[in-house]
Amino acid sequence: MSHREVLLPALPPPPAPPRPYTWSRFIGSVSMGVWLAVVVGLFLMIVNGWDPEKFARYGPSYLTGLRTTLVLVAISILAGAVLSFPIAFARMSKSRILSSLAYAYVYFFRGTPMIMQLFLIYYGLGSFRPQLESIGLWWFFREAWNCALLTFTLNTAAYQAEILRGAIGSVGRGQHEAASSLGLSTLVSFFKIIMPQAMIVALRPYGNEIILMIKGSAIVAIVTVFDLMGETRRAFSRTFDYQMYLWAAILYLILVELLRNLWVLLENRLTRHLKR
Numbered sequence: 001m002s003h004r005e006v007l008l009p010a011l012p013p014p015p016a017p018p019r020p021y022t023w024s025r026f027i028g029s030v031s032m033g034v035w036l037a038v039v040v041g042l043f044l045m046i047v048n049g050w051d052p053e054k055f056a057r058y059g060p061s062y063l064t065g066l067r068t069t070l071v072l073v074a075i076s077i078l079a080g081a082v083l084s085f086p087i088a089f090a091r092m093s094k095s096r097i098l099s100s101l102a103y104a105y106v107y108f109f110r111g112t113p114m115i116m117q118l119f120l121i122y123y124g125l126g127s128f129r130p131q132l133e134s135i136g137l138w139w140f141f142r143e144a145w146n147c148a149l150l151t152f153t154l155n156t157a158a159y160q161a162e163i164l165r166g167a168i169g170s171v172g173r174g175q176h177e178a179a180s181s182l183g184l185s186t187l188v189s190f191f192k193i194i195m196p197q198a199m200i201v202a203l204r205p206y207g208n209e210i211i212l213m214i215k216g217s218a219i220v221a222i223v224t225v226f227d228l229m230g231e232t233r234r235a236f237s238r239t240f241d242y243q244m245y246l247w248a249a250i251l252y253l254i255l256v257e258l259l260r261n262l263w264v265l266l267e268n269r270l271t272r273h274l275k276r
Contacts, residue, residue, distance in 0.1 A: 042246075049243055058235040058244070065231030066251060072145075072220065072227060073213050076152035083153065084160035091165050102161070109158035115219045117155060122147040122223045148220040152213065159209050167202035168194065200271060207263035211256055218252075228252070 019025075090102035109117065125132065125141050132138040140146050171194050179189030221230035232248040 046243065046246065049241075051241070051243075054235075054239060054241065054243075058231075058239075061231045061235065062228065062247060062251065065226055065228040066255070068225070068230075069214065069217050069227040070255075072149060072152065072225075073210070073217050076149055076156055077210055077213060079149075079153040080156035080160050083157035084164055087157060087161035088164040088168070091161065092168070106158045106161055109155050110162070114151065114155050114216055115222070118148060118151045118219060118223060121151050144220070144223045144225050148223060148225050152217070156209060156213055160206070163202050163205045163209065164198070167198035167205075170201050171197050203267050203270065204263075207260070207267075210263075211259060214255060214259070215252065 087102050087105060090098040091106065093099050093102075121141070122144060125147075129138055129142075132141055175193055175197065179193050184192070217227060218229035220227055221233055224230070226234065228248055228251060232244050236242075236244040
């Protein structure tokens with residue numbers, strides 16, 4: 001007589017005990033409630049204080065200021081990227097003189113506020129007008145736009161140099177040895193093997209640097225460059241309406257969020273082969 005095993009239905013797992021309502025959960029709930037109330041209050045303030053006439057009058061100037069901000073940041077980021085290569089290579093150089101000079105440059109521009117750097121170039125170099133005129137450079141430094149562009153370029157070049165140096169250093173030594181074993185020249189192995197891997201590592205820090213530059217670009221309004229913040233200050237000085245700054249804040253938020261999502265898409269596109 002054969003025996004058959006009887007399979008009993010699996011019993012469902014016992015329900016998890018309820019989480020205790022701790023002080024941290026209470027503080028978190030209160031904080032979320034406060035933030036929600038603030039968001040709702042700001043929305044109601046915008047709706048109730050909306051003035052179509054002001055929006056129609058100052059809206060185009062906001063778009064003009066936004067375009068100025070984008071152009072300023074884009075040119076400085078590209079120029080800083082070009083300048084960051086020799087600085088990064090100098091930092092990695094075996095020459096103590098080159099390495100020390102590059103380190104001093106990076107240390108100064110990363111260790112001091114960008115607004116101080118802008119004042120040093122705009123107001124400081126403006127004190128040497130006769131000397132600048134004698135060498136034919138006054139035409140450049142007398143314009144606030146040129147001084148802001150130079151400041152942003154020098155500042156972001158220091159940050160991008162460190163990003164690039166760290167990314168190149170993150171590539172394993174085995175990659176260099178493999179390139180040498182294949183008989184590739186140093187130049188070919190650097191641009192075909194080392195740099196593509198380094199750029200993937202540096203992609204996210206580069207995105208963060210661009211976002212920081214966009215937010216930091218508001219300081220140029222102090223030296224009469226009418227970017228987004230400059231147009232906002234001018235509109236507020238004529239209306240004394242706090243919503244002028246609120247509109248600018250919304251535009252900055254939209255710009256940063258669009259750039260962040262674009263950078264995520266770009267990163268996912270360039271690293272898709274690493275996720276298989």
